[in-house]
Amino acid sequence: MDSDGQIIEWAAVGSDIGPLLLAATGKGLVRVVFHADAEVREKALRQLAARFGAPPVEAPESTRLAEPISRLAAYFAGELHEFALPLDWALTSGFNRQVLRELATGVPYGSVVGYGDLASRVRQPGAAQAVGAAMGANPLPIVVPCHRVVESDGGLGGFGGGLETKRRLLALEGVLPQPLF
Template sequence: MDSHGQYQQQVVWAVVDADIGPLLLAATGQGLVNVVFHATDPVRDKALGRLASRLGAEPVEAPGSPLLSEAIRQVREYLAGERHAFELPLDWSLISGFHREVLSELASGVPYGSVVGYGDLAGRVGQPGAAQAVGTAMGANPLPVVVPCHRVVESDGGIGGFGGGLETKRKLLALEGVLPEPLF
């Protein structure tokens, strides 16, 4: 294999401290591949093990890597309220099919400060009856925050579920001005 091919398989990661808790960011030569909430040591180690088996490469801690430094900067700006849209290459290799279609539509079609219902999002990808499948896709999102699954809510006004926990979802929606700032 040539050196370029090996580079493509490289997986680098870093943990970013944030007020919503530590976030693990991982990237490949294709782009940002994974964001993991609550990245304490056990959560981080489990996520890195999953990445190694899914991507066939041992992830390397490299916060200064050019593959990661821009993602880290943009995530920090977003969490500080200074960035409303991410401009990052994304590596979608951890997700495919319907889930990927739904997440791609979410990433491009639901801007900062807005929300969409599970059923509405299903309709946008031509599967109007698939609200539950959209919920499953949100739960499987390998790129939360950057692919904003926190913007998907229940049509009756309920906040819906969230892989990062409802408190985190509320904080992200409050950051975007969709919800009042949580009191506790």
């Protein structure tokens, strides 16, 4: 249950980058998990249960999840450039939340920002490493586009979903050439 005593609903969905786990509370989308095979799903669901005090309920037909599922499908089809979804920020706080909110609103589709530049935008110049930690702790990847944060020298930097996933997301957005498969 979330902080309002509501059940947390989840579903696993396919995507161009592999299975994703989506979880939502009554406030909005609360978690997106990459590479959501059975083992990864179970770990994520245990973490959500521990955080919210009750096990999430599998609900692939959930009205809470319908819009995020639809918008992710449109994103991967190249038809959606801005998610504009209700988000539940319960899994992040403090500096991380500040950085992620700036990222969500200030780094549009098809663009990238450096770790240091993002630190400066939240008035913490010199906190590039802390921005990197915030990206690694992002509970809402893709929707809060941590894949758009790169090194100032043009390197990709790290990525919780793996560098190949980051490359594919940036290629989808036209920042990098499409990978050859």
